[in-house]
Amino acid sequence: xxxxxxxxxxxxxxxxxxxxxxxxxxxxxxxxxxxxxxxxxxxxxxxxxxxxxxxxxxxxxxxxxxxxxxxxxxxxxxxxxxxxxxxxxxxxxxxxxxxxxxxxxxxxxxxxxxxxxxxxxxxxxxxxxxxxxxxxxxxxxxxxxxxxxxxxxxxxxxxxxxxxxxxxxxxxxxxxxxxxxxxxxxxxxxxxxxxxxxxxxxxxxxxxxxxxxxxxxxxxxxxxxxxxxxxxxxxxxxxxxxxxxxxxxxxxxxxxxxxxxxxxxxxxxxxxxxxxxxxxxxxxxxxxxxxxxxxxxxxxxxxxxxxxxxxxxxxxxxxxxxxxxxxxxxxxxxxxxxxxxxxxxxxxxxxxxxxxxxxxxxxxxxxxxxxxxxxxxxxxxxxxxxxxxxxxxxxxxxxxxxxxxxxxxxxxxxxxxxxxxxxxxxxxxxxxxxxxxxxxxxxx
Amino acid sequence: xxxxxxxxxxxxxxxxxxxxxxxxxxxxxxxxxxxxxxxxxxxxxxxxxxxxxxxxxxxxxxxxxxxxxxxxxxxxxxxxxxxxxxxxxxxxxxxxxxxxxxxxxxxxxxxxxxxxxxxxxxxxxxxxxxxxxxxxxxxxxxxxxxxxxxxxxxxxxxxxxxxxxxxxxxxxxxxxxxxxxxxxxxxxxxxxxxxxxxxxxxxxxxxxxxxxxxxxxxxxxxxxxxxxxxxxxxxxxxxxxxxxxxxxxxxxxxxxxxxxxxxxxxxxxxxxxxxxxxxxxxxxxxxxxxxxxxxxxxxxxxxxxxxxxxxxxxxxxxxxxxxxxxxxxxxxxxxxxxxxxxxxxxxxxxxxxxxxxxxxxxxxxxxxxxxxxxxxxxxxxxxxxxxxxxxxxxxxxxxxxxxxxxxxxxxxxxxxxxxxxxxxxxxxxxxxxxxxxxxxxxxx
Numbered sequence: 001x002x003x004x005x006x007x008x009x010x011x012x013x014x015x016x017x018x019x020x021x022x023x024x025x026x027x028x029x030x031x032x033x034x035x036x037x038x039x040x041x042x043x044x045x046x047x048x049x050x051x052x053x054x055x056x057x058x059x060x061x062x063x064x065x066x067x068x069x070x071x072x073x074x075x076x077x078x079x080x081x082x083x084x085x086x087x088x089x090x091x092x093x094x095x096x097x098x099x100x101x102x103x104x105x106x107x108x109x110x111x112x113x114x115x116x117x118x119x120x121x122x123x124x125x126x127x128x129x130x131x132x133x134x135x136x137x138x139x140x141x142x143x144x145x146x147x148x149x150x151x152x153x154x155x156x157x158x159x160x161x162x163x164x165x166x167x168x169x170x171x172x173x174x175x176x177x178x179x180x181x182x183x184x185x186x187x188x189x190x191x192x193x194x195x196x197x198x199x200x201x202x203x204x205x206x207x208x209x210x211x212x213x214x215x216x217x218x219x220x221x222x223x224x225x226x227x228x229x230x231x232x233x234x235x236x237x238x239x240x241x242x243x244x245x246x247x248x249x250x251x252x253x254x255x256x257x258x259x260x261x262x263x264x265x266x267x268x269x270x271x272x273x274x275x276x277x278x279x280x281x282x283x284x285x286x287x288x289x290x291x292x293x294x295x296x297x298x299x300x301x302x303x304x305x306x307x308x309x310x311x312x313x314x315x316x317x318x319x320x321x322x323x324x325x326x327x328x329x330x331x332x333x334x335x336x337x338x339x340x341x342x343x344x345x346x347x348x349x350x351x352x353x354x355x356x357x358x359x360x361x362x363x364x365x366x367x368x369x370x371x372x373x374x375x376x377x378x379x380x381x382x383x384x385x386x387x388x389x390x391x392x393x394x395x396x397x398x399x400x401x402x403x404x405x406x407x408x409x410x411x412x413x414x415x416x417x418x419x420x421x422x423x424x425x426x427x428x429x430x431x432x433x434x435x436x437x438x439x440x441x442x443x444x
Numbered sequence: 445x446x447x448x449x450x451x452x453x454x455x456x457x458x459x460x461x462x463x464x465x466x467x468x469x470x471x472x473x474x475x476x477x478x479x480x481x482x483x484x485x486x487x488x489x490x491x492x493x494x495x496x497x498x499x500x501x502x503x504x505x506x507x508x509x510x511x512x513x514x515x516x517x518x519x520x521x522x523x524x525x526x527x528x529x530x531x532x533x534x535x536x537x538x539x540x541x542x543x544x545x546x547x548x549x550x551x552x553x554x555x556x557x558x559x560x561x562x563x564x565x566x567x568x569x570x571x572x573x574x575x576x577x578x579x580x581x582x583x584x585x586x587x588x589x590x591x592x593x594x595x596x597x598x599x600x601x602x603x604x605x606x607x608x609x610x611x612x613x614x615x616x617x618x619x620x621x622x623x624x625x626x627x628x629x630x631x632x633x634x635x636x637x638x639x640x641x642x643x644x645x646x647x648x649x650x651x652x653x654x655x656x657x658x659x660x661x662x663x664x665x666x667x668x669x670x671x672x673x674x675x676x677x678x679x680x681x682x683x684x685x686x687x688x689x690x691x692x693x694x695x696x697x698x699x700x701x702x703x704x705x706x707x708x709x710x711x712x713x714x715x716x717x718x719x720x721x722x723x724x725x726x727x728x729x730x731x732x733x734x735x736x737x738x739x740x741x742x743x744x745x746x747x748x749x750x751x752x753x754x755x756x757x758x759x760x761x762x763x764x765x766x767x768x769x770x771x772x773x774x775x776x777x778x779x780x781x782x783x784x785x786x787x788x789x790x791x792x793x794x795x796x797x798x799x800x801x802x803x804x805x806x807x808x809x810x811x812x813x814x815x816x817x818x819x820x821x822x823x824x825x826x827x828x829x830x831x832x833x834x835x836x837x838x839x840x841x842x843x844x845x846x847x848x849x850x851x852x853x854x855x856x857x858x859x860x861x862x863x864x865x866x867x868x869x870x871x872x873x874x875x876x877x878x879x880x881x882x883x884x885x886x887x888x
Contacts, residue, residue, distance in 0.1 A: 056606060056875040073517040075872040082650035083873065092652045095606040095875075147876050162500060162539040206526035208536045408863045408871060412856060419852045427852060428519040429527065431500040431539075432591050 023048040023090070024353060027108050027116055029098050029286075030124035031058050031081040034318035034338035038122050039085060041346025045353065049091045050116060052108070056080055056095050059147060060404060062335060063413075065187055067150035068276075069194040070158065070429040071420055074147045076412050079405055098125070101289040103311055120313050120349055123286045123300075124342065127319035127333065130282030130297065137258040141180075141275040144187060151432065153276055157195065158431050160274045165209050171271070177215040178272035180263045182255050183279030184221035185229070186371040189238055191276055192219040193374040196245040201424050217247045218272070220265050222254040222279070227379065229332060229369055234379040237388045241377045255279075281333065283320045290314065295322050304361030306345055315348070317341035325364040335403075336367050372396045375421055467492040467534070468797060471552050471560055473542050473730075474568035475502050475525040478762035478782035482566050483529060485790025489797065493535045494560060496552070500524055500539050503591060504848060506779060507857075509631055511594035512720075513638040514602065514873040515864055518591045520856050523849055542569070545733040547755055564757050564793055567730045567744075568786065571763035571777065574726030574741065581702040585624075585719040588631060595876065597720055601639065602875050604718045609653050615715070621659040622716035624707045626699050627723030628665035629672070630815040633682055635720055636663040637818040640689040645868045661691045662716070664709050666698040666723070671823065673776060674813055678823040681832045685821045699723075725777065727764045734758065739766050748805030750789055759792070761785035769808040779847075780811050816840045819865055 024047045028035045031053035039051060060077040067074055085091040097111040101123075107115040129143030142152050157179065164176035177199075181192045199215035206212075219226070219242060225235040226242065226249060242249050250265060257264035261273050280297075287294035292308045293301045299322035300308060306321070308314040318338035325331045331341075344362045351359055368382035370392075378393035380386065387395065397417065404410050419425045468491045472479045475497035483495055504521040511518055529535040541555040545567075551559040573587030586596050601623065608620035621643075625636045643659035650656075663670070663686060669679040670686065670693060686693050694709060701708035705717050724741075731738035736752045737745045743766035744752060750765070752758045762782035769775045775785075788806045795803055812826035814836075822837035824830065831839070841861065848854050863869045 056602065056873070073519040074876065075517040075874055078874055080650070080873040083869070086649040089652070093650075094610065095603075096610070147874065151876070158500060159539075166538065166540070205530040206524070206537075208533070408859060408869070411859055412871075415852060415855055415859070425527070425852070427856075429500070429524040430519055430522055430591065432518065432595070 025050070025117060025119045026122065026349065027052065027118035027120075028122040028124060029053075029108065030126055030284075030318070030320075031055070031084075031093075032061075032124055032126050032318060032338065033335045034342040035122065035124035036081075036084065037339040037342030038124065038317070038346050039088070039091060039342075041343045042349065043088065045346075045350050047090065047120075047349070047353070049088075050094060050118075051081065051085065051091055052094045052096050052098055052110075052116070053081055054095070054097045055146070056082070057147070058084060058405075061145070062403075063400060064144055064147075064150050065190045065194065067147065067428070068144055068153040068157070068191065069198055070154055070426045071194065072413060072416055073428045074151065076409055076416070077404070078147060079409075084405065098289075101286075101314070103290055103314065106313070118313075121315070122342075122345055123289075123308075123314065123316040123320060124318045124338070125284035125286045125320045127281040127283045127297075127299075129277055130280040131277070132280060134258065137277070140258045140260050141182060141263075141277040143277040144191070145281075154428070155431050155433070156274050157198070158429060161199075161203060161207070161210070161212060161215075162431070163273075165207050173210065174216075175261055175271035176273045177210065177212070178218065178270060178274070179215065180218045180220060180270060180272040180275045182220050182258075182263070182275065182277050184219050184223075184226035184249070184251075185278060186227065186369075188219060188221070188276075188278035189226055189242065189371055189373055191278060192217050192242060192247045193245055193372070193377070196242075196247050197374050198426065200246060202420075202426050213246075216272075217245075218250060218263075218270060219247050220250045220253050220255060220263070222252070224252055226251070227369075227371055230371070230379055230381045231386055234381055234386060234388055238371065238373055238379050241373045245374050245377075281319065286316060286320045292316075297322075305348055306341055306362050315345045317345055323362065323364075325366065331364040332366075332369075334369075337364055340364060370396045370399060469494070469561060469563045470566065470793065471496065471562035471564075472566040472568060473497075473552065474570055474728075474762070474764075475499070475528075475537075476505075476568055476570050476762060476782065477779045478786040479566065479568035480525075480528065481783040481786030482568065482761070482790050483532070483535060483786075485787045486793065487532065489790075489794050491534065491564075491793070491797070493532075494538060494562075495525065495529065495535055496538045496540050496542055496554075496560070497525055498539070498541045499590070500526070501591070502528060502849075505589070506847075507844060508588055508591075508594050509634045509638065511591065511872070512588055512597040512601070512635065513642055514598055514870045515638065516857060516860055517872045518595065520853055520860070521848070522591060523853075528849065542733075545730075545758070547734055547758065550757070562757075565759070566786075566789055567733075567752075567758065567760040567764060568762045568782070569728035569730045569764045571725040571727045571741075571743075573721055574724040575721070576724060578702065581721070584702045584704050585626060585707075585721040587721040588635070589725075598872070599875050599877070600718050601642070602873060605643075605647060605651065605654070605656060605659075606875070607717075609651050617654065618660075619705055619715035620717045621654065621656070622662065622714060622718070623659065624662045624664060624714060624716040624719045626664050626702075626707070626719065626721050628663050628667075628670035628693070628695075629722060630813075632663060632665070632722035633670055633686065633815055633817055635722060636661050636686060636691045637689055637816070637821070640686075640691050641818050642870065644690060646864075646870050657690075660716075661689075662694060662714060663691050664694045664697050664699060664707070666696070668696055670695070671813075671815055674815070674823055674825045675830055678825055678830060678832055682815065682817055682823050685817045689818050689821075725763065730760060730764045736760075741766075749792055750785055750806050759789045761789055767806065767808075769810065775808045776810075776813075778813075781808055784808060814840045814843060 057078040066072040082093040100109040196217045199212045203212040253266040255265045283298035287300045300316045302321045319333040372378040376390040378396040380392045501522040510516040526537040543555045544553040640661045643656045647656040697710040699709045727742035731744045744760045746765045763777040816822040820834040822840040823832045824836045
């Protein structure tokens with residue numbers, strides 16, 4: 001990462017020169033769905049915006065599992081943040097690591113020692129996966145939040161098949177051909193279904209010593225059903241569909257042990273060399289930065305106008321906050337919720353700058369839940385309108401294409417899906433390691 | 445990588461059970477252009493083939509520089525080797541690391557302790573970049589041979605612009621905005637031209653604190669001209685075109701020093717944070733495995749039928765060998781040469797199996813040399829037919845599309861090029877690190 005701190009004098013954190021030209025300075029931390037939507041919502045407002053992210057790209061997380069399963073290339077679901085805001089001269093993009101907030105001095109603290117002053121701060125820092133007090137499991141059961149997570153999981157899945165082709169010991173071969181996914185939310189279900197299709201449809205003609213169709217895909221869920229956020233009959237449909245694809249679904253089974261080649265759940269052990277974590281998330285440390293009230297998952301308990309209690313100039317949105325929806329349940333940690341919050345916060349800031357009263361409290365509108373299980377298998381829960389099967393799958397596909405940014409990525413994803421579903425060919429079956437020996441000395 | 449050695453008893457290297465069913469066993473090491481062409485040439489021959497590579501993918505190296513410069517995604521120029529030979533049941537693909545050959549026992553030795561018996565061996569193991577006795581330079585000046593090399597170079601280039609946007613010290617900013625490419629063969633020229641276009645056309649609207657058009661791109665060459673393999677007037681044209689793109693071309697300048705932020709050439713030092721090596725290659729250690737006669741670059745000096753002296757059952761082809769072409773000059777280390785050699789070796793093996801006499805010695809036919817410098821700038825040297833400019837650029841593009849494998853990749857690359865040249869938008873501007881903390885324990 002960038003650390004130009006050695007440029008700077010020792011002592012207090014020096015302020016970064018902001019190109020504010022006297023304008024109200026909005027600093028947004030996080031270039032995900034919420035942060036970007038706030039930038040969009042502030043268009044035409046006389047503010048100067050600094051958008052900070054520790055990655056250079058915005059990521060379309062709903063399709064991340066397709067990178068992990070060799071269906072899409074990383075660049076098809078990611079865009080340079082700078083590029084997305086290139087037409088907005090008042091927006092400055094910073095690739096930097098935020099390590100804290102000095103709320104009294106109104107400064108965002110960077111890991112290189114610099115501090116960035118703000119008049120209004122929007123924290124949209126997202127979440128990472130959580131291992132419920134078992135952080136040591138991360139080594140054995142990586143989760144899926146970043147592009148690197150996805151290529152790591154992809155490498156593990158593909159290497160497991162390669163290794164199974166090489167070994168002769170039947171027990172080790174079986175362990176290599178056992179894929180365990182922990183957590184049966186949308187990501188877990190989508191991963192399990194796609195790995196099953198990979199093993200049963202895509203890979204069989206390519207191997208000589210193993211029959212990849214014998215691979216076991218086990219989806220473990222601590223709760224009583226898959227896709228708990230959906231209506232019960234859709235859960236049941238998803239469950240049946242997974243089983244038809246050959247996935248073993250294990251409900252009411254909390255995982256009690258994870259190691260490099262074994263998972264223990266419900267008192268039983270399964271030997272598996274590939275374990276993927278899709279069970280829980282923990283918010284970014286934004287609550288800790290502020291000493292703000294937070295729930296058990298570390299999410300800031302924001303006020304109805306999405307500000308942090310006692311800090312009306314600090315908003316927090318997306319996966320890093322918790323707030324009740326109109327039905328009393330917490331607003332779910334999904335892209336549409338983050339976007340609605342980003343849009344709302346932009347509206348509040350505009351009102352304040354105009355001197356208007358704050359608009360109505362944030363009100364989440366649930367558009368619906370979508371999940372795909374496999375080819376022509378999906379479920380859609382729009383509340384009163386529920387759908388499953390082939391039509392749901394087509395709607396799922398069109399909705400995701402629609403929400404991708406840019407025509408090129410849309411065409412490119414359509415092209416890949418066409419090949420996957422008409423030719424059983426997945427384009428991104430690459431085993432790569434990003435870190436090269438030549439990379440010991442990055443430019444900064 | 446795969447190391448199932450702990451499955452195996454200690455002692456001698458156990459033989460891998462080959463699915464030969466009494467057939468003549470051909471082992472091919474290397475799934476590059478030469479190795480794959482040998483597989484293709486052996487179709488319909490009663491042999492069993494084992495194709496070993498330490499990577500799971502075949503790589504279209506001529507376009508690798510486009511991955512390094514954020515123009516193409518890795519999966520657009522790479523294919524799983526297994527997938528390419530899926531229709532050939534007699535071909536077994538192995539992801540494994542070859543560490544030697546026991547030529548007397550006719551076995552290929554793997555790093556996991558196993559040994560693979562062969563009747564005929566084809567070594568198509570390629571080359572890596574060479575630092576002429578300065579291996580320590582690799583850390584500062586990575587070369588470009590693998591997908592990981594390319595994403596490493598891509599990350600360095602993009603991070604340099606990001607860091608330049610952050611720093612305030614003008615001297616450090618200048619060093620960050622200086623890109624040095626060492627070696628002015630086709631790869632060096634293509635890299636220099638594309639980085640210049642990136643800085644001058646693609647990136648300017650995305651940055652606020654720096655003018656990326658001020659970036660320096662310096663192409664250093666020890667010899668007297670760029671593209672030494674081309675006719676002199678084409679070299680001169682390429683030189684002029686590079687300068688028109690803003691590249692500083694430094695000829696007759698051997699590099700004497702490389703460090704993390706400095707290159708010294710011709711007695712002068714330049715501060716640069718991004719240095720890329722495109723100057724020289726060294727053959728794989730295949731010659732060492734066999735104790736075979738080799739030239740200074742480690743290339744096996746094969747006999748006219750491409751066998752290793754004294755070992756008629758061992759062929760070596762591609763970048764790992766040297767052999768004189770019809771004009772007396774060595775056959776160049778390019779894809780068409782490797783393919784011709786792979787095809788020739790398949791023909792020799794077929795003749796031998798039929799009991800025929802060996803065909804004529806290998807005769808290289810030079811189809812021509814192509815290099816692109818930038819948008820609508822390319823040179824083509826077909827011997828008597830020489831071409832430069834826009835038409836050459838279109839021919840270059842069509843030729844590369846033609847030689848890509850599969851319709852999907854062709855469409856996908858065309859799509860990207862369309863966007864690059866009509867919208868100045870490069871799709872793969874991702875800064876990623878492949879190695880995750882979660883990746884400490886790969887499945888094997």
